[in-house]
Amino acid sequence: MQEVLLTYFQNLKNPGDTLxxxxxxxxxxxxxxxxxxxxxxxxxxxxxxxxxxxGILLTGIxxxxxxxxxxxxxxxxxxxxSGEVEGYYLFSEPDPEFDxxxxxxxxVKDEEDIDISGALDQALIMDTPYVLLCQDDCEGLCPVCGxxxxxxxxxxxxxxxxxxxxxxQLKNLKFD
Numbered sequence: 001m002q003e004v005l006l007t008y009f010q011n012l013k014n015p016g017d018t019l020x021x022x023x024x025x026x027x028x029x030x031x032x033x034x035x036x037x038x039x040x041x042x043x044x045x046x047x048x049x050x051x052x053x054x055g056i057l058l059t060g061i062x063x064x065x066x067x068x069x070x071x072x073x074x075x076x077x078x079x080x081x082s083g084e085v086e087g088y089y090l091f092s093e094p095d096p097e098f099d100x101x102x103x104x105x106x107x108v109k110d111e112e113d114i115d116i117s118g119a120l121d122q123a124l125i126m127d128t129p130y131v132l133l134c135q136d137d138c139e140g141l142c143p144v145c146g147x148x149x150x151x152x153x154x155x156x157x158x159x160x161x162x163x164x165x166x167x168x169q170l171k172n173l174k175f176d
Contacts (some may be wrong), residue, residue: 001108003094004023004115004116004117004120004147005113005115010090012049012050012051012056014051014113014156015049015051015052015053016050016051017051018048018049018050018051019049019050019080020046020047020048021045021046021047021048021049021175022045022046022047023044023045024042024043024045025042025043025044025045025117027039027042027043027064030121030124030125030127032125032128035068035132035136036068037067037068038066038067038068039064039065039066040064040065040066041064041065043062043064043081043120043124044063044064044109045060045061045062045063045085045120046061047085047116048060049081049114054091055090055091056088056089056114057083057087057088057106058085058087058088058089058114058119059085059086059175060084060085061082061083061085061123062081062083062085062120062123062124063080063081063082063083064080064081064124065078065080065081066078066079066080066081066128067079068132069132070072070132070134071131071133072133072134072138072139072140072141073134073139073140073141073148073149073150075134075148075150076134077088077132078131078134079096079129079132081124082127082130083123083124083126083127084123084126085116085119085120086117086122086123087116087118087124089108090108090112091108118135127131127140134150134173135150138150139153142155142157144157145157
């Protein structure tokens with residue numbers, strides 16, 4: 001994801017100060033594992049940065065219209081993303097008594113900007129469904145011939161097994 005900078009220095013000088021920021025990232029798509037997702041209109045965000053004394057706490061929402069292929073029938077599947085953004089940007093290394101893991105914060109690297117793209121990216125990925133379906137009752141593909149069962153309801157092969165199918169040998173298994 002491209003860098004998204006939040007200029008905090010002039011607006012968040014004192015503990016308790018807050019800064020609202022909305023924007024859009026022109027992101028065409030993203031990957032989760034081996035699966036690619038397209039974003040129709042990029043990624044929108046609405047965040048609030050709060051000076052906590054030790055750092056900047058970032059909270060908010062990311063939203064997008066996404067598309068990929070259905071995990072059952074391989075047709076296009078659309079879904080909405082509305083993920084929660086959370087990030088903590090510390091001004092200096094945390095005190096060991098706070099017991100923060102390294103993945104729970106980032107250090108502020110300069111005097112004016114923090115890069116919030118990591119928090120936006122994490123919210124995007126966390127709101128991506130693990131299994132994506134084109135519809136809740138998607139029937140998938142016929143295991144014998146591969147036809148889309150959503151387009152051909154009632155399709156069957158009356159117990160016929162394609163011997164070229166690598167799983168055809170499973171019919172000979174005997175369970176005692």
